[in-house]
Amino acid sequence: MSSSADDTFMRFHQKAQARKMDLAMRGLDCPNVLIDELYERAEAGGVAEATWPRFLLEQIPSPRGEEEPEPRTLQRIAQCFLDSLLGGSDVHVQRFVFACKNFAGVIAELGPFAAVSVREANVNLGKIEDAQRAAAAQGAPANSLEALLKHESASGMHGAGGVLQDPSAAMGILWVARFLAFWEEVVVLRTVPPPADAPADAEFRETIMAAYKSTLLPYHGWVTEKAFVLAVQAAPAWSDVERHFAPTLDDFKSDVHEWVRISQQIQDRITAVLRALDLEDTRKSM
Numbered sequence: 001m002s003s004s005a006d007d008t009f010m011r012f013h014q015k016a017q018a019r020k021m022d023l024a025m026r027g028l029d030c031p032n033v034l035i036d037e038l039y040e041r042a043e044a045g046g047v048a049e050a051t052w053p054r055f056l057l058e059q060i061p062s063p064r065g066e067e068e069p070e071p072r073t074l075q076r077i078a079q080c081f082l083d084s085l086l087g088g089s090d091v092h093v094q095r096f097v098f099a100c101k102n103f104a105g106v107i108a109e110l111g112p113f114a115a116v117s118v119r120e121a122n123v124n125l126g127k128i129e130d131a132q133r134a135a136a137a138q139g140a141p142a143n144s145l146e147a148l149l150k151h152e153s154a155s156g157m158h159g160a161g162g163v164l165q166d167p168s169a170a171m172g173i174l175w176v177a178r179f180l181a182f183w184e185e186v187v188v189l190r191t192v193p194p195p196a197d198a199p200a201d202a203e204f205r206e207t208i209m210a211a212y213k214s215t216l217l218p219y220h221g222w223v224t225e226k227a228f229v230l231a232v233q234a235a236p237a238w239s240d241v242e243r244h245f246a247p248t249l250d251d252f253k254s255d256v257h258e259w260v261r262i263s264q265q266i267q268d269r270i271t272a273v274l275r276a277l278d279l280e281d282t283r284k285s286m
Contacts, residue, residue, distance in 0.1 A: 007156065012049075019053075023062065068250050073246070077106060080099035081099045091266060112233040130175060151279065152169050171281070191249075205235045223286045
């Protein structure tokens, strides 16, 4: 496959996995169908990317046979994050990574301007997965975020005062949480319509930069900041992006509220364990 075809397949794979996970989390048997085969069917049938969710509902039906509404983007993502809550204060690492990959896939669909943000998120998710595999190989609990970070901290790899070794699970978790906080701020700001006289080709860039200044900029060095600002110049008008989230502003507001409510729980738990283990690194990147 070409790089473009690989990216398309990965987006399809993430949506198909999300559909399978949805059935599993509801205690329902998932039809035994390979995602590769589904992708081939979609290609052969000329199924447009925008209609993949409906296609997947048809190809991976509920065994109960009920008619299911097609979940909107943030509804689906919110469910993935909800599934990653573990107990009263912990996070299920594998499910969290799965939810973040799905969300990163959604952001990637918004356009090339999001590439820097998505690339960094995927790099940091890879750090978490690598650390999880290493911990599991040593017989340590690896699907509890608290247990994984305690195991990593006990190894002595990190310095006092939140000076983290990179790569590590802690560094990956820290930056993924910042990625989520940034996009939370973006969508929350978009729930308030801009002034009627705001330039259509600039309003979304202004939203992104406002969210960036309050979430990521405090931790970005000069090089990272310049790369981000340059990428954002390619951001499209919000009217070209909003269709990826919801059909109406009311639906969008409702979905943002639910996703942020759940994502905030995840971030609160992440922040608590990082602080408890002295793993909250506030140094700037390059």
